[in-house]
Amino acid sequence: MQSIERPADIIAKTASNDGIVKNAWYLAAWSDEVSQELLPRRIAEEPMVFYRSSDGTAAALLDRCPHRKYPLSAGKLDGDLVQCGYHGFRFDTDGTCLSVPGQVKVPLSANVRSFPLVEQFGQIWVYPGDAALADPAKIPHVPWTSEWWSTTGLSPLNARASLLIDNLLDLSHETFIHPGIGSPEVAETPIEVERDGDVLWVRRKMYGVACPPNYAKSSGLTSPIDRSQEIQFFAPGFYVLHVRVAAAGDTGPGHLSKVVYGITPETKHTTHNFYGICRDLPRDPHKRPFSGQRITVQEDKEALERLERALVADPDNVPEVSIGIDRGGLLGRRMIADLLRKEAQD
Ligand code: FES
Ligand SMILES: [Fe+2]
Missing domain, CATH: 3.90.380.10 (Naphthalene 1,2-dioxygenase Alpha Subunit; Chain A, domain 1)
Incomplete structure (x- = not known):
């Protein structure tokens, strides 16, 4: 210590600055804000959509469809899948795209980014930066x-x-x-x-x-x-x-x-x-x-x-x-x- x-x-010469640390855990919501509705919220400049799957697990995806960049939060939850409101691509809580319209094969690049998320003490924490560095012990x-x-x-x-x-x-x-x-x-x-x-x-x-x-x-x-x-x-x-x-x-x-x-x-x-x-x-x-x-x-x-x-x-x-x-x-x-x-x- x-x-x-x-x-x-300890004089830091930095004046009040607008730099944003991305590789950090941030409180993103109180638990009671997140439900089986799609909740858009920007965290550390990353547009995210929050929701819960039917077993109550909270998830956060990038709020931008990989197809034509429509906000996923403007779509709907179909069971545990997020369905884009524009052309219907469907994603699971990991961001894996499970179906696209008009063809069986789903391009790998159709997956959407998901963010590391931890829920504890009525708080939902996300990590907007490099997911490989997200250590829950640091929350x-x-x-x-x-x-x-x-x-x-x-x-x-x-x-x-x-x-x-x-x-x-x-x-x-x-x-x-x-x-x-x-x-x-x-x-x-x-x-x-x-x-x-x-x-x-x-x-x-x-x-x-x-x-x-x-x-x-x-x-x-x-x-x-x-x-x-x-x-x-x-x-x-x-x-x-x-x-x-x-x-x-x-x-x-x-x-x-x-x-x-x-x-x-x-x-x-x-x-x-x-x-x-x-x-x-x-x-x-x-x-x-x-x-x-x-x-x-x-x-x-x-x-x-x-x-x-x-x-x-x-x-x-x-x-x-x-x-x-x-x-x-x-x-x-x-x-x-x-x-x-x-x-x-x-
Ligand atoms: S923009 Fe999402 S399916 Fe087309
Ligand atoms: Fe105050």
Whole structure:
């Protein structure tokens, strides 16, 4: 394990970039989004169609028929076969073309690309790059705490993925963008940063600080509280925030929650923002404990789409100014730049 404490060591000169790592696993859907309907979704610039066969197995094919390039998602499922909606070529879950109209012989080149796919913990992961390099052991292994109350969602983001990663690795912005969870101390408290291989940790611990409105509402706490944020980032696109809040000085477990983000590039300038949250509460059908999280996601969306428009409208080569709170974000950029460099060499 390598401890990183000196900003000068970790300054990645890369500004928020639009490079996309292809040789990586990405969260592509929550399990309940994929059914025996054809679901088109672009992942890391690859058009894909997702569906389940009759035994429940999920599959992802290139959403482009090899015949005349019609989107397969505009066809239909005939049993377990995808039938192209233009001239009826039929494909199995591996992408093998099993029949074409008007002849018995099926050309080998009629097969369509299928993508490596793994389903776990209610998450569907795909590998858009070189399938020979797809090692399922590299998928972030973050089970939901099943007895906790949880919810998931998908917020389309019209901004490049690196802006959302910057945002999530530097939570000082909570003070200025999120009145429900921010307080002055978030921006004022220094962070600790640590890289452990492909995983980055960013930690902030606050003692005797103000209780923001959302925590007062969800946990019944009043100021002052102790509050910790421990970020676990799996480059290039998965993120878990471990949160603890408790009455100041309380050494018990406190109130715990996990916030998860799958940050999946769609194109160079659009991103699938998969978010989920779980709390150490039993499910209660009469309460809605996650409305604050949806507001937080929306507040970030508005800010990041504004930033994306500004970057596109007025590009310049002036280096950004970085300060101590940026150490996590800068190291995250470095990790992604390393992956892009490695991919270029593979
Ligand atoms: S385009 Fe798909 S069968 Fe012709
Ligand atoms: Fe935010």
